[in-house]
Amino acid sequence: MDVVDKIKISIFVMFSLIMAYAGLMAYFEGLNTLDAIYYSITTITTVGFGDFVPITSNGKIITAIYVLLGVSIGLYTLGNFADFFIGGYFQKTKQLKIMDKKISKLKNHYIICGYGKSGRVVVDKFEKEGIEYVVIDNNIDTLENELSNNPNFKYIVGDATHDEILYNAKINDAKGLISSVSNDSDNVYIVLSSRRINPDLYIVAKADEQVAMDKLLIAGADKVVSPYVIGGLRMAELAVKPGILDFVSTFMSIAKYEYDEDLEIRKIIVEDGSELHNNTILNTNIRQKSGATIIGIKKENNLITNPPADIVLDSDDILYAFGTKEQLDSLENLAKKQKKQ
Incomplete structure (x- = not known):
């Protein structure tokens, strides 16, 4: 739960408790409404001027319970406020404003739908190449955590099958779109929507099932990638022609790790x-x-x-x-x- 929601809930509970205690004091102690509310506030804040004290047995019992609950809720509320101010909430808000400004200026960028395993690989590659992108995903916690670790990360929280989310990602100004959500049917829907909105968009889609590959091409994808097909072909090649693939992989690995190329x-x-x-x-x-x-x-x-x-x-x-x-x-x-x- 967001810290702002916690603050709202704790304030509501505290207000409800103050009003409930004021009502009980008015009933058992015979106080008028204003005096009852005043007494309730001074009691929960532990100010205790001494101008009002419970006289009846019921009033004393209710006051004892009220003080214990009030102090606990008050401390909880103060803790949430401390988290709001000290815990970096304003810093996160500032980050989001900067990110939104960057997104508003995007042109010839790529939209990455889905920040799962495939989406992360695409983002890493784009980061290394200096290619502008924006990610669309529903998992706000994952996206916020990525932004806190990488200030250049840009995202939109939402469902990429909805047109308004694609418009928020500036699909009309985009160069390409990569649809890599976990569900093949969602990928088909995203490709259909994206091709309808921007006919010139270059679209690459992921397909888990081979039967979905033809559907994605019909829907308007320029290229379709199946991780399982690629993985299977790679294993087959390694089994039949291990020498060639091992040479290429080894050569590229040496270039990367020994010569940083x-x-x-x-x-x-x-x-x-x-x-x-x-x-x-x-x-x-x-x-x-x-x-x-x-x-x-x-x-x-x-x-x-x-x-x-x-x-x-x-x-x-x-x-x-x-x-x-x-x-x-x-x-x-x-x-x-x-x-x-």
Whole structure:
């Protein structure tokens, strides 16, 4: 329960106790309403001016019980106020205001629906890449805890199947959406809603069941990922071709942990009017300019692995390149259309 709710409840209980005691004193001690309320307040605050004292036996018994309850509730209320002021409530409120301001300025960002195991991996990757994002999830405790540990974390509490929540995440200004909630049917609904609101949105969805993969594609997802299918294929490859996968994994692990180099494979599209367009790999000096290695080229429906240096790169060719983030970023710039001066 939130500290503000605790304060509200304790104040309500204290007010109810004061009024109940005042009513009983008016009945048993014959006090008028104003004097009864005054006596009730001075008693619960332990001020005790001595101008009123219970005379009847019932009044004395009720007063004894009232003092014990009143002091306990008063201490509880003070403790909640201390938690409110000293426990960082204002700091949390300030954090939330800063976060809301950041969300209001988001453009070309990604919306991550669901902050479970998959969502956490996506957020970690985006944090390392410096990609703007906002998370949508129902678990407020998990989200608040993440924000307290990471001031750059941005979230919206709510159900991503509701359009208003997607609008709050600025879906019309978003570049992409990743739907990774735990329920396949919810993922389908989120994809349908997101595609209807923003037809240009790039959508990646998670599917636990293989039967849901086709439904998500029909709903409008650009790509569908099944952790179980990927995991199964990985295990099959390790069983049949352990040497190749072990080599790639080992190579990347050594690069990361011994040389602090993050190596990855990226898909890059050659744009019309770019430096690479209508040029060969040899003439463009891709290796010298970017440092990245081209391991494959997809021309329409043909995939060319280990492409020759004299192959001509056309617009919409897809390059599969291997290298560090900086090297791949450099290659991506070469593949983009050159701006006119």
